[in-house]
Amino acid sequence: MTDFPKVQESDFVEREGVNHVATVVNRAHCVWREVLQRDIGIDGHVEYVDASGNAPGRLIAVQVKSGESRFANATDTHVPFYPESKHRTYWGEHPLPVILVLHNPATKETIWVDAREALRVRPGQAAIQVPRAQALNTDGVVSALHCAGPLPSGATPVDEILGDMARPDAAAQGLCILYLFTQGLTDLANSLYFSMDVLHEVLHVLSADWDPPAFGIGEHEFAFVDNYVAFLVRHDLARVDYGSWRQAMLEREMVGKFIVPLTERGRAVRDAIRHIDDGLPQKEPEELQPYSRAIQERFVQMLYNVSGVDEVSVRQRRINAVQKEINRSKPD
Structure with missing residues (x-):
């Protein structure tokens, strides 16, 4: 029997989720920009486009997880998602909001949560709780974009x-x-x-x-x-x-x-x-x-010796001790 490369069923399932997100983002009149090379925890980015067609540079990152199994432990209100350790770190420290999307191909249920915020606020929690009421429809795309801050309302004079x-x-x-x-x-x-x-x-x-x-x-x-x-x-x-x-x-x-x-x-x-x-x-x-000018430079500096103690000297002595310990224990 001829041996051919195998395509797993999971490949089609995951693709269906990504395709669904791309379609919904397009219907929301925003731009879906898929990561085509070396996906390491982000499937793509959504870029905001306002009602006048302007793209003011507001972006969010998106990771899609698709399959009925993703909803196996769902409650009436939430679906728990257990990220791998590498993703917890990557998403939590990402410079953009990371929107985790769960898609059920059988029921067409598609929900989302700001995974970066969830990991930052509750870093020790095992599961990210994805609200089932938070659907990724066209309104949901706009709501997700708000995770990067209030959306620009256009070129206001x-x-x-x-x-x-x-x-x-x-x-x-x-x-x-x-x-x-x-x-x-x-x-x-x-x-x-x-x-x-x-x-x-x-x-x-x-x-x-x-x-x-x-x-x-x-x-x-x-x-x-x-x-x-x-x-x-x-x-x-x-x-x-x-x-x-x-x-x-x-x-x-x-x-x-x-x-x-x-x-x-x-x-x-x-x-x-x-x-x-x-x-x-x-x-x-x-x-x-x-x-007497409305627009003037003001100087900003750290406060020292607020308590009346020479805090800088005390701290510097401690830093010196740390420095010596580092140098002492450093291998030759």
Whole structure:
């Protein structure tokens, strides 16, 4: 009997899943870009296309697992998926959201979950729980793309962006995005810094005119910060790593920090603010006028000796000890 190469049934099953994803992504008017060489845990990428046909560069990675056996341990609400160790590391540290898709060829059920976020938030959990309510249909493709951050709504004119930035949030003590954006500029106003100390100092200055001159930071202010970061991402003003931002919030239950470069669009917004500022009369005393600009570089540095102890010297001595131990134990 002639011996021919064998094609396994599993090859057809997996192919059916990938083909289904490609079809659904196409119906969502987005771009499916399959990995054709050396699949090492990612089958392809989905690129977002907005209603005007613009492709603003928003990508997610996708891994498809197809077959009835994938649903063998399903409950009414979730399907557990047990990733191999190599995939846990690869997906958890991937620079893009990794969307795990489970496809059942028999029932045509296709569901998804952000595997990267699941692994980051619960790194020790054996199974990734894929919600059965989270179908990968055309709406599901758009929802999955949101895992990389709020989707760009199109080329919003700069004056409209400025109008949204200048609108005060009454629930958050009158804060507006313009305050955090301008007060966070650093690196010759080419980068943007954020941490809660920026919010704190803005409120400190604003509250000086209040009666009484006091402020608090609560749920409305934290929601405002989340909206601020989402605004930066949605309008592509700065290269914020939205996945890391969410990881800090979900895994460590803290507000993140970043220093990120402005995009071309972010620089256009910066320059528009500067242009408006140039047309305003100068009201500060002469000695304060060098600091009286809406767009100015601010310097960012680590805090030292906050406790009153010379922390740098104490830490450096400990680092020196570690260095000596490394050199002592290093093989000749």
